[in-house]
Amino acid sequence: MKSIDLNIEQRKAVESTEGPLLIIAGAGSGKTRVLVERTLNLLVNKKVAPEKILISTFTDRASKELIGRITKRLDEHNEKINIGNIYIGTLHSIFLRLIDEYIEFSNFKEGYRVLEDMDQDFFIYSKLKYFKELQGYNEFFTGDNFCRNAWERAKKLKYWLNKINETGRTLDYIKDDSNERVVFLRDAHKLYENLLIEDNVLDFASIQREIYRMLSTKEEVLREVQEKIEYIMIDEYQDTNIIQEKIIFLIGEKRKNICVVGDDDQGIYRFRGATVRNIIEFPSRFTDIQCKTIILNKNYRSHKDIITFCNRWINLINWRGFRYEKNIEPLEEIEYSDRAGVVRIGGNSDRAWKENIYKFIKTLKTTGKIEDYSQVAFLFKSTRSSRVKDLGSYLEERGIPVYSPRSKTFFYKKEIKLVMGALLAAFPQTKAYVLDNVYLGRTVAYYKDCLGTLKKERTILDDVELYNWLLEKRKEYLNFGEEKRDNFSEIFYSLFAFKTFKNLINLEVEGAKDASATYNLGLFSKLLKQFEFISKLEKFTMENIERTLKYFFITHMKLLFEEELDEYENKGETPRGAVSFMTIHQAKGLEFPVVIVGSLENDPLIRDKADEEMLEKLTGIYNEFEPEDQRERFDFWRVFYTAFSRAKNLLVLTSIENRSGGKEIPARTFRPIYETIPYFTDENFKDLDIDKYSETELKESFSYTRDILLYDECPLKYRFLREYEFATLKTNEISYGLLVHQSIEAINKQGIKDSETVFDDEIVRDIIEKSSNGLYNSIRALIRKQDKDRAFTVLKKYIEYIGNDWKNILSSEEKIYSVEDNYLLEGIVDLILKRDGKIQLIDFKTGKFQGYESENFHIHKRQLEIYGYILKKKYLNEDIELYIYYVGDEEGSIIKVEANEKSLDIGKAEFDNIVKNILDKRFERRVFSEESCKKCEFVAYCRGEK
Structure with missing residues (x-):
């Protein structure tokens, strides 16, 4: 393995691969380099298969950095190893991957949805009526648990439910009914578990609880996972909680190749359930084998005075044995200036x-x-x-x-008050339901301020088109027949036809600071989409408008306003x-x-x-x-x-x-x-000597379907959706495509798991129904019966194509990566087969084959060429064949894409060119056309623009 500069302790950490290892990594001590080189040692020298390694990081950003640096080092060694199979990511993302792989053993079904923090608040709030029926409900919310209203009770319940889940405990053992608060908490936890299962949703704490339950009660799952994962590395171990440690030790119990990295001096997430006990007591957890401890104490980051100051600070108090003794040292080979640091x-x-x-x-x-x-x-x-x-x-x-x-100022930003004012003005019902509601207190004052912002400086009168449009909207929403009217998201995007709102978007500036108004509008679009998901709002109708408006303005937005949300943050x-x-x-x-x-x-x-x-x-x-x-x-x-x-x-x-x-x-x-x-x-x-500004070493990742196709469609749309993170509007075409893809993936997983499975009509329809239900739970996609019937025909043809020869499948939905000079190329390959001694890469398309000269075929061919380019690094001495499976054709068209070194390089060159345009911020809008742009979220913004 090509050497890289490591100090003595770093090299020990890299080379110590067998058995338990604790790495105490002081601030700035190069722990990421150690993780990269340790992984490289396992892959290159130890010849460990990528899927046998688990690496956990504290953030998604850290995971991406690690992927990029590992892949770069592999390239330097000319090692053609696809690290996409490494279990790498945050602990939550790794646990979700394991749940997906063993979903048949889970209490949750395919297509489950993961609740973000605010989603969990609303979920519990919407279910409070069930908790109220439990013994001890009122008594529970006394003392430290006192709450002024239902929203606070929902948040307090979340706190306790998460606390229980973070310990991995169940409260079933509590039999004594004498303490009503304890009884309530026991019953509330059981009720909450059932509510999550019933709605097929998971919050972050219950993700951990579910995989722990699966590993600790399903012997087959534990056995397979222990056999599969041989080496474990956990970064920021001081920030893990009790149940995370239990899961890590369950997975690593067989071989005990558990390496944890962290710094007890930086254990600052107790409020999230983390405990420094995990890192302090880690060595004592191994009674039958010696745990090696390595302390990285050379600081590569800071001026020597800063290092001395930090040592002095941490030693000001008596830690009573609850800290690893260490003295962080500056680098001897660095000549520091004499001025104070x-x-x-x-x-x-x-x-x-x-x-x-x-x-x-x-x-x-x-x-x-x-x-x-x-x-x-x-x-x-x-x-x-x-x-x-x-x-x-x-x-x-x-x-x-x-x-x-x-700074909790989101709702006070001018752009947000303008949108809120326009939404209030668009519905004539809001005067009676909202603005005259004395019980809304300061929220009414805020709503009136929003309307005032809309009118201030003659905004409405100067923007005559907006004024007239709002008048028309008021008439529409007052006089319903059988018609269905635009939902909140559709109204929101319609506003960008008018100069009041167009002026909020400045495409000449970049970054979350200068373009904060645009970023905040993107965040608001996601809040609207969240509400429509929670309330199951598709369109406004005569039957739902009163109920929906009351819930939106009087409950949902009031709670968000009182929560004092942060504005957009580029994390x-x-x-x-x-x-x-x-x-x-x-x-x-x-x-x-x-x-x-x-x-x-x-x-x-x-x-x-x-x-x-x-x-x-x-x-x-x-x-x-x-x-x-x-x-x-x-x-x-x-x-x-x-x-x-x-x-x-x-x-x-x-x-x-x-x-x-x-x-x-x-x-x-x-x-x-x-x-x-x-x-x-x-x-x-x-x-004074200050380091120059340096761009982040983190390479952005790009995929063909997520980035290149979208940029090809319209560079400006790409910017709105990817850079400013606006929410997309739902379409039936996307829903049907997801249904087919998810159903084929489910068939492949079952076929790989049990090659003797016979996919009769009943099993196929059951797979479609599960996928359909999952899509509704995850994105509120209503799959029509005719689409389910179409999917059934497609799946039967696919099963016939495979011919029950599941043993030929090398992988399904395989994640692949390639580190390029200035970006990370990634993708997901639908299917990889080995037939007749050749590697066959197959990509599924739900449409029909329109001929070799069609634009669609060129797009699909280019995607396959990119995947072929990446996979030729993995299958270096193998013949690779590329196929497109058009499942939308009556008989299912299997089209071979001729691929050679030249064509793969040409496809890669086209990809490079588009990525360069993205990185260079070239986001020109496409030529506007009512026909081709009519389904775009930003059609109103672009209409009339040059």
Whole structure:
């Protein structure tokens, strides 16, 4: 294996592949490099098959980075290994993959839907009537669980239900009925499980619970998974919870090749169920085999002063054995400058403090020490405090842009108030149902403000077309017959025909900061789609309009408004041209040349949780690890250690410096270190050395179906859907195509699993029905009977084509990757067969073959050529044949695509060219045509545009 520079401890970690291994990776110690090289060692030297490796990361972004770096290293070794079969991703995504692979053993059916956090709130809220029938319902919501209204009760229930699921416990063992709160929690958990199964939905906590149930109760599943997965690597292990650890140990129990990587000093997600117990006690979990521990303590990220400061901070308190002793060290071979790497910025008043910060950042920029404001990040405990918001406004007023997406201001943005005002104005019923409803309190005031925004500065009168259109809409929704009217999403997209809303979209700027209005409109489109999914709204009718409008304005939007949503955030990325205001939790895993840490007015908050802890103990889910009198203190220290260690060149502590008014600022906790570091003065700038702005090494991933086809259809539509993340409108054509694809996939999985399966008519229709039900649950797609009959004919023809020869199938729905110079190419191959000594790659199309000269065939052929290009790296010495299976033809057309080195390279060159256009931000709109553009979400926006 080609060597790469590794220090002694890193190399030990890479080469220690057998048995349990704990890697304590200090901040900036190169743990991602270790994970990449360790995986490479397994694949290249140990010849481990990719599907036998499981790698978990904390975020999707980290997974993509890992995939890119592993594939790049494999290419450097000329190793043709498809890592698409590695179980790589977040633990949730890996668990979902396992549930999918063994869905027949699950309580959930194919096509289940995963609830996002807000979806789970609404799901429980919509089911409260069932919980109210349980014994102890009212008694439960007392003490620490007191709630003012039904929405708060739903969120409190979510908290407790998730808490139970994160421990992996069941409460069935509770037989004592004397405590009504405990009885209610037991029965509520059982009821919730049944409600999830009945609706075929999973939340994030129940994903873990379901795979744990499958592994611990289904011997066949456990045996196959243990046989399949031989090596396990878990990153950020300090942020795993109890049930995740149980699952990891179940999977790795047979071979015990479990490698966990993490830093107990950065364990900051207790509120999500994480416990540092997992990493602290990991070695003691192995009584029959020695667990090796390796500490990575060389910091490749930060200035030596920052490293010294972080060591000093973490050692200020007595950890009582609840921490791995370690001393992070700077690199000996680096010559650091003598100027201070840790400084402070203060001020004896609020205004003086803000002015000093402004001067500091402005001088960094004007002296050329930073080339872009994004090299500076502010980290706070929360970005919602008035002091933080005031600082952001102060900087922006003086010309320093600020990116602060978590300031809970989404509904107060002008673009959102304009849309809300237009939706209110479009329905004449809203005056009686909504605007005159005194019980809506501040929400009514907000709605009236939205209408006022629409009218302000003569918006409506100046936009006569919009005014007249709204008048027509009011008439439509007042006078119903048998007609069906546009739903909210369709109204929303219609608004972009008018200059009031067109003016909100500025296509000349880029990024979540400068184009924030467009990004926020994209987010609002997803909120509307979410509502239509929850309420099962297809179209407005005379029968549903009153009920739907009341639910939307009086309940749904009111709850979202009171939730104070964040505006759009480009997760994992910080935009150029602005300093970032971030929470410390938000910044975990990131690094910045200059980090300014605020919130120094805080001391550890000791909260009285006696009532909550009593209930946890009574239900058996109490799992606190550290001493009760130290938990808040330990958490506080870890959070700020995480913040301080994000800095590369310069760490700045900042606070108003004031001891009057009965409260010391900064707080006593910080004074011992704050007062010993120097102030930053102008004289320091001449010796200041700041890392240049560097683009992220993360390569964007592109697929033919998701990206190239969409860009080919219309570059501007691509930009709206992919960059601004607008929601799509549903079409029957897409639903039918998904039905056929999912049904064929189900047949392939069953055939591969049991080659003796006879797919008679009853089994085929059952597969179609399950796929149809799954599509309704996941995307509210109503599959018509005639479409199910069409699908039945298609599937019978497909089964005949395979000829029950399932053993020839190498894979179905195989994920494939190829790392190119500036992007990651990915795809999913429908079917790979081996017949007559050749590899056959088959792609299914639900349409009909329209001839070799047709545009459709060219599109399909190009897709296959891309897949052939990727797979020729895997099947290096094999003959590869490409086929398109047009299942829409009466007899099913199997069209062979002639492929050779030249044609594959030509197809790849076309792909490269389109990716280059995307990366270069070339998003010109296509020539507008009423016929070809009529089904596009953005037809109203483009109509009349040049």
